[in-house]
Amino acid sequence: MADGAKRQESAAGGAPARVADRIGLLRELEKKVLWLSSWTVHNANNIRENPDGIKVGGHQASCASLNTLMTALYFDVLRPEDRVAVKPHASPVFHAIQYLLGQQDVEKLKAFRGYGGAQSYPSRTKDTDDVDFSTGSVGLGVAVTSFASLVQDYVQLKGWLGERPAGRMVALVGDAELDEGNIYECLLEGWKHDVRNVWWIIDYNRQSLDSVVTDRLFGQIDRLFDTMGWDVVTLKYGKKLQAAFEKPGGEALREWIDACPNSLYSALVFKGGAAWRSHLEADLLDVPGVRDLLARYDDAQLHDLMTNLAGHDMEVVLETLHGLEGDRPKCIIAYTIKGHGLPFAGHKDNHAGIMNDEQMAEFRRRHRVPEGAEWDRFAGLEAPAEDIQALLSDVPFAARGRRRFKAERVAVPQSLPCPSGERMSTQEGFGKILAELARADDDLARRIVTTSPDVTVSTNLAGWVNRRGIWSRHRRADTFRDEKVVSAHQWGMSPDGQHLELGIAENNLFTLLAAAGLSHELFGERLLPVATLYDPFILRGLDALNYACYQNARFMLVATPSGISLAPEGGAHQSVGTPLIGMSQDGLAAFEPAFVDELAAIMGWGFDYLQRDGSGDPGSDWLRDVEGGSVYLRLSTRPVEQPRREMTAELKSAVISGGYWLREPAPGAELAIVYTGAVAPQAIAAYESLLEEVPGAGLLAITSADRLNAGWGAAEKARQTGAGTAPSAVEELLAPLAADASLVTVLDGHPATLSWLGSVRGHRVEGLGVEHFGQSGALSDLHRHYRIDEEAILDACAAALVARRCGLAR
Incomplete structure (x- = not known):
């Protein structure tokens, strides 16, 4: 477990008095959260009916590494004004915590990753529990907390927050997420804007999806955040290890752990106490005090000692987080074990691992959960249920219930000022x-x-x-300005x-x-x-x-x-x-x-x-x-x-709906030119050149292919389900044309943007647009080269008319 951390940085000073029974109750909740998160994934993959026959998934190991930290945060440290972006793969832990707080329904847990159930990754829009930031695209949930703090500063310095305190924007970060480049772009921008009230808690379990994280990464993270003006706090050793270091031979043990490569440390975590003893004796038995130190522990106790990292030590976590002071951004590097407390802890292949039935049975026995009580909020806990409930009822973070605000709408005038100019x-x-x-x-x-x-x-x-x-x-x-430079x-x-x-x-x-x-x-x-x-x-x-x-x-x-x-x-x-x-x-x-x-x-x-x-x-x-x-x-x-016209209510409605006839077609017209955006001049010019040969042609302006397409799709679905019969805006627009009319579509973009219009009423389409990377040149040269100029539009019109008059169909 290299990375050269030579000091225990967990801050104990300044922490409020913690009563022993409260810490004990939090440890009980820690066990319950681990059980619920693991069982939620197991149920989804091994018990619930699976008609598709494909793996449902979940991340039991990734949940376990953050279990202690999230339990401490949500049940003790966070306040209602704080906002949290949860590590995506720790979603089941989040849902379990929300369930214990009474803000998640057990049926949602049972349907985890199923239709209508708790989402694979926390979602503001799809989950019913109290999600602050959706996560799932790795790294983006981390960065959004920094920008959320910037936005909070913006509204606070405008005086709009009143007496409400500023919240801390907290990201729970997987160490492998730090490979994402957007995080470093975000760090630099945050430094420029002097960002405040941000906590990034790094789950430093030293494993990514495919492998073990590179040694010495810790040192790079430490220096980087320090350079960006963040306070860096490292939680490496739990109380048991700290006590062992004070004994004869303890300093040598500490140095051995500091120098241990990540891959070896992870392998020994998986292998257990005997493997720890074998390596420690081979490397340290000649060091005074080490023999007696190791003799204090049987294999199970030695394994417990060597895996006593600070990120899994409730007391250390609480002391540290409550001891953080000031509004400078905080990078908290918490050493953890991926899969801590699970049978595949430390194994490099455990990212997508899920306990089998036999392993779950042993896990159930250890957690003392009876058959049929898997979803019970207090089953298996040693503390009285009323004590646990009393703590849950007093959780600061949930004191106000749902924490989402509802702001007043800003009045928008009927029309915005429209600049004049030819x-x-x-x-x-x-x-x-x-x-x-x-x-x-x-x-x-x-x-x-x-x-x-x-x-x-x-x-x-x-x-x-x-x-x-x-x-x-x-x-x-x-x-x-001060130097009078114009x-x-x-x-x-x-x-x-x-x-x-x-x-x-x-x-x-x-x-x-x-x-x-x-x-x-x-x-x-x-x-x-x-x-x-x-x-x-x-x-x-x-x-x-x-x-x-x-x-x-x-x-x-x-x-x-x-x-x-x-x-x-x-x-x-x-x-x-x-x-x-x-x-x-x-x-x-x-x-x-x-x-x-x-x-x-x-x-x-x-x-x-x-x-x-x-x-x-x-x-x-x-x-x-x-x-x-x-x-x-x-x-x-x-x-x-610019056209000289009045923006009537009717025209405005058509513009918003997505399109209108700049030049109305005659009833039963055989051709229309359809354009969008900056190609309007050549579309208008082509239309005017065409009028002598095709006097009834129309010129259709598309302001939003998106809105027309979506409205058409909505109308189609309504008709398919018997929920409606009304035509969409685009169907009404194209209604004046003959059934076998042709559309020549043109835009400065991919032609598929408008080519779908032919499917609305079965019209033939000649689609013009740009399909390849552009090149330098005069605008007229490029329009001609990519065939979106007046001549190309007229050529397309001619081809469409010939095809129609010859009875050719697409």
Whole structure:
């Protein structure tokens, strides 16, 4: 067990007085939690009916390594304002603790990893117990605690928390999670923002999924966190080992453990007392005092001694956690054993291991749980049930019951200011809309918080920031202004600011959105987060974006520039598949407007959509409109001529629904051009060139392929189940066309984004779009090369008309 820890860092000073009987009761609960978590997994895999015949899974060994720490935290250390991200593989421990606290139903435990049961990994949206942060994508649950603390600082320094104390954002971290790069991106950003009130408790069991963790990792972790401004606290040895070290020969024993390779230590944990004795005698018997020291213990006692790590010693854990002081972030490295207390403890293959029936029978005997009492909350415990219940009733963390807040909604005006101008890009329009909102002294402007990964200026957020400032825990001088250096950007930095500037790390951006988009439930204060980034770099943070949506976080994601329209930048800064991501990402309503008046309507609707919670009348019976979600705007830097029109209520509704006829088709029309986003100019030009030959053709503007597709899917499902007969918006849009009409679809993105339209009413589709990485060049050259220019649209129209008139079918 190398890693060179030469000191016991568990802090005993400052801890409140702990009565012996309370610690005894917590140890009883520790045993009960281990039993329940192990039995939950066993029941799911070995007892419950399994019609599929596939392994259900669970992680008994990973649960056991965190069992003591989680018992101490939830039953004694945590307060209601604290928020916890649980190590994903310790989910059964969490559910067991919630069950003992009366916040989880036993039927959910019995159905663990089954339909309607407790989830494989803690989920805010799918579990019924008190989950603070969903976890499951390794490393992201760790990072979100740091950004949640940043968000807590934001709302607290605005004075919105009132007298409520700041909570600690706690992550329970598997040591193998530290291989995830997003954790180190997060650490650096936290250092920049002087993050506070964060605890990362590392379950240092020295095993990953496939192997034993590299020796000396501890030293690297220690130095890294210290460099980032964290207090590093190491829990290595339990009370029994500490006492043994004080005896003659004890220092040699300690040095042997410190130098023991992780792989050997794990192997000896699995083999047991005799193996420990054999190695210790071979290496240390000549050291004075060691012979007598070893003679004090039989094999079982020696094994108990050598596995007495601090992460499994309730007294040490409580002394340490209660002794932590100050709001500097804390990295607590807790030495543990993977599978502690289970028959495969220490074995390098135990990650997915599950006790067989014979092993479970012995485990049952040791825990004194009678047949038929497996789910009983107090079965097998030596302490009186009334004493255990008294402690559970007095747990600080659960003193207020459910800890999720409900914040007031922010009023959104009927319409947002729409910038005027003959030619404008949607990116420019977005910047002007936000800058105009920044002028107002209303709740909407106060609750918007913007963020960007070092592309604030190039995504047109500068106007907003000039008026609203950059947020910082501390006031910082604008040196360029003080030195009278002329700059268009007057960016003061203070707690009054409303823009969180990030480094170039999209994982950090989306993880911050996960935290900021939950502020109304975590901290009782609603924020309306608006984030900008370059559209192609959505892919760089896609896991974290999915994670934010899985949390049901609420935010507006503004991705710009998109497509190949930023032509000279080349393929590295051009996006192809992001419209498909927008369509497929659950919890995200994706839009790609062509005109600024459309964008203003969408943004106004979007700020309301972010706040919906299933209550009230959203004006639609579509589930997503009732429940709300986040919004993705795919914008462009291409200036286009703006239409001169009034944004009527009817037009606004169509824009939000996903599409409208820019040019109405004649009844029974044989052709329509369908476009989305920045290709509007060539679509309009092609349409006008086509009118002489096909006078009844239509021009269909798609503002949201996602909304149209989802609405169509919802209508189809309703009809299939007999729950409805009403047509969807896209079915009504395409109804005027002839049954055998053709659609020519075009966008600056993958053609599959719109090609599905042919399935709605059986129309033939000629799909144009971009399918390959872009290259540098003038916009006209790239449009011609990728065949999304006017000529390509007309060629597609001609091919469609020939096919139709010749009776050809797809």
